[in-house]
Amino acid sequence: MRLAGALALACLTACGQADDAYAKQSGLAPEDLKSGYDFLQAETQALQDDDFANPGFLWVDKGDALFHASEGAPSCASCHDGTDQDLTRAAAHYPKVDDLSGRLVNLEGRINLCRERHQDLPSLEYESEALLGLTAYVASLARGEPMSVDVSGDAEKYYEAGRDYFFLRKGQFNLACSQCHNDNWGKNLRGDTISQGHGTAFPGYRLEWQDFGSLHRRLRDCDAGIRAEPLPYGSDTYTAVELYLAKRAEGLPMESPGVRR
Amino acid sequence: MxxxxxxxxxxxxxxxxxxxMIQHPMETGYRRNGKGQVIPRDIITSFECTYGGVIVFKAGFQPGIAANxxxxxxxxxxxxxxxxxxxxDQRGETWSETRELTVS
Structure with a gap:
């Protein structure tokens, strides 16, 4: 029934065909999609489920305060609270191509563009406490919203670049992301169960870090783990990977601020 | 925070x-940075909760306590x-917050 529906849709619209193609490229069947949450032990899941015990909310609270504070310029909230520029659910649709520059930006990049263009404030350093806080706050507004990004038009080349990085063998171990997260998820890697490598919990709190971090920090750890050279924070390649991962995780709910091991 | x-x-x-909950790195003093240098210990050493001026809960922290x-x-x-x-914290710096409780 489901297949027949999918086929009918594919015949009707080119869009349906494209979606099938994306599912195939991701290496994960849509019904197999599992959040990183499902690979955690019960205690870590409990930490994420309790909005007080979840340490990520320290950053959400900080971001909330920054969002509503005016540092010599109108606050973020003056444009975004209770207007048609409301940010509820916005984070589930990032990264996105910026109309003015034609470049792909993630949430961090969008916040910095907003500061420069509309608030006349300097951009914040990647992974600074202020940028982490603001990103955490904006991402938390989209909690529960299914991931859904646009990879058509200008975004297509970034999607392809991200996908290529995901399947590229690299580092001293000569491993591609796909070899763990597509081919071997659910199996054990020393003490851990290999997840599918979705970024839906980020920005999030990692117990290993004892700290809150962006998806780029997580990707840097992945690259270091396979003994490849990590790319700089905010690099175009990581942002493209972020887009690929978001498309790959399409339909999974946003969990930021998530808790991961 | x-x-x-x-x-x-x-x-x-x-x-x-x-x-x-308080945001604090609780740096153990046992870790080294990327250059191999010891990261100095930086921990909160005690917590106190007073109710109407009387201590009702007190805790001592050691380097084994997790961050935040x-x-x-x-x-x-x-x-x-x-x-x-x-x-x-270990240098004597303090952070505090007070809440009013109304009992009927």
Whole structure:
């Protein structure tokens, strides 16, 4: 029934065909999609489920305060609270191509563009406490919203670049992301169960870090783990990977601020 | 950042669940940075909760406590008054926050 529906849709619209193609490229069947949450032990899941015990909310609270504070310029909230520029659910649709520059930006990049263009404030350093806080706050507004990004038009080349990085063998171990997260998820890697490598919990709190971090920090750890050279924070390649991962995780709910091991 | 969870009002004799969390790296002093240098110890050493000026809960912290320590304890509501939460680090720097509890 489901297949027949999918086929009918594919015949009707080119869009349906494209979606099938994306599912195939991701290496994960849509019904197999599992959040990183499902690979955690019960205690870590409990930490994420309790909005007080979840340490990520320290950053959400900080971001909330920054969002509503005016540092010599109108606050973020003056444009975004209770207007048609409301940010509820916005984070589930990032990264996105910026109309003015034609470049792909993630949430961090969008916040910095907003500061420069509309608030006349300097951009914040990647992974600074202020940028982490603001990103955490904006991402938390989209909690529960299914991931859904646009990879058509200008975004297509970034999607392809991200996908290529995901399947590229690299580092001293000569491993591609796909070899763990597509081919071997659910199996054990020393003490851990290999997840599918979705970024839906980020920005999030990692117990290993004892700290809150962006998806780029997580990707840097992945690259270091396979003994490849990590790319700089905010690099175009990581942002493209972020887009690929978001498309790959399409339909999974946003969990930021998530808790991961 | 400090996060505290406590009701504003309570009935006399009621047992309240109190939760408190503070953002702090709790650096153990046993780790090294990328250059192999020791990262100096930086920890919170004590926490105190006072209710109407009387200590009702006290904790001593050691380097084994995780970052952003989270404490949860119970308190019996007796009379209206301020509840103060105070953290002190190894250099004697303190952070505190006070909440008013109204008991009926």
């Amino acid at each position: 400090i996060r505290i969870s406590i009701p504003d009002t309570a009935k006399a004799g009621e047992i309240l669940d109190i939760k408190a 320590p989270f404490l949860s304890f119970c308190l019996r509501a007796a009379q209206s008054g301020p509840i103060e939460f105070k953290w002190t």
